Amino acid sequence: MSQNAPADPQIAPEQGGGKRQLLREKNRLTLLEATLDSIAEQGIAETSVSEIIARAGLSRGMIHLHFGGKENLVEAAAELSNQRYYEQLERHLAASGDRPQDKIVAIVRSDLSEEVLNTRNVSVWYAFRGEARKRAVIAGLSDTRDTRMGGLAKRSFVAIARAEGHTHPRAVARDASNGTLAILEGMWTDYLLHPDRFNRGDAARIVFRFLAAMFPAHFNLSGAR
């Protein structure tokens, strides 16, 4: 988690942080970005301290200074990447309509958007997944993701299944939620392995093909009805 407290004695509110603190934060972020870049391009196995500081253009000691060690840096990078994922999701949700099907469409669109589903993010995400069993912090991020998105999707699908007149709306909704998130996972894998031939429109159509078959009154091939 957090180890080296920045120990900021006073945050000068009228100055918005002195030049010194500003540079410090900038360097911290530079290290995180360099780490994500390296992991995306070379994988975690090839991402060494030397590799990171070379990309960041900073000195060797910075990693220990800012993060206390390589491991904490890598985990902080994972958290940053995860946080950005959620920022995009919240953005899409905020811009969506209020109907339950609108929320589902927002989740799908966010997960397949260029800001979320791109080479760097996917590479980084799968690199971390490969380490999830060994790193509790990283496993925790995936759990949070499950809980937040899964909860929202489930609630939306319950309303949809009820409106469609299903006899067991909650069972249907649970399966629809898990299935939709699973299929989005699969789309990420597709993108990881074939970033060139991947097509966002095709991916969305596949998702909505399933959803339209299950809830024809609420979805069609291009999203919400």
Next chain:
Amino acid sequence: MSQNAPADPQIAPEQGGGKRQLLREKNRLTLLEATLDSIAEQGIAETSVSEIIARAGLSRGMIHLHFGGKENLVEAAAELSNQRYYEQLERHLAASGDRPQDKIVAIVRSDLSEEVLNTRNVSVWYAFRGEARKRAVIAGLSDTRDTRMGGLAKRSFVAIARAEGHTHPRAVARDASNGTLAILEGMWTDYLLHPDRFNRGDAARIVFRFLAAMFPAHFNLSGAR
């Protein structure tokens, strides 16, 4: 060591494999298994030569002797894991009926079977995925998987979509094939992150919930109709 036959590699039949060759093959396999174990438990990043030979109970030079280096060993381990995946798939396909929906059911059942979907396989598979971008050999394995399973699924779904009277059976089949494989991918991720709470029956039901919605004359919640 006399009963634990290595399931005959490609040894010339007239040689029958002397005791020397038998031991050699056994050690080779021991190295591969130790590598897969280490990758599954510690991840690729923590899988060193020292770690592998300690697990295998063999000497340091064996890796260079048998594989020429660590990289080749890791790639051979990936190929072995992939090969075993296909053996299970072929087994399920051979035991299935001949109707197209039977083939789809066989693919799903194989992908969710205990022999295929277990902690070790999933951990190993995701570890390799994280390196797919950097290792051409590993990326190639995923491609093969796409081609073989994707082709079979697509052909089956075309027949199914035609029988269901869809106006654009090939477009429907393409989406159904990609969607089904994607959702199976997602189930693997579920298992990776929550091996304890994962339920094979639930996973299969989710898949068939989607398929039954799309092809009600061919599938129901428990598989083929």
Next chain:
DNA sequence: CATTTCAATGGACGATCGTCCATTTTATTG
């Protein structure tokens, strides 16, 4: 049984790993 053959051993090697800290640089304070 003596000899040949080849797999297996395990230590040496230089390279690289991540950590840490004495020193230098630079912003801030008095």
Next chain:
DNA sequence: CAATAAAATGGACGATCGTCCATTGAAATG
């Protein structure tokens, strides 16, 4: 403009990495 405080530097350190080969051991051969 000094004096001070904090951040950044970059090299030293021991540990560990993966590779390689001279040597050992055991199976095959005659």
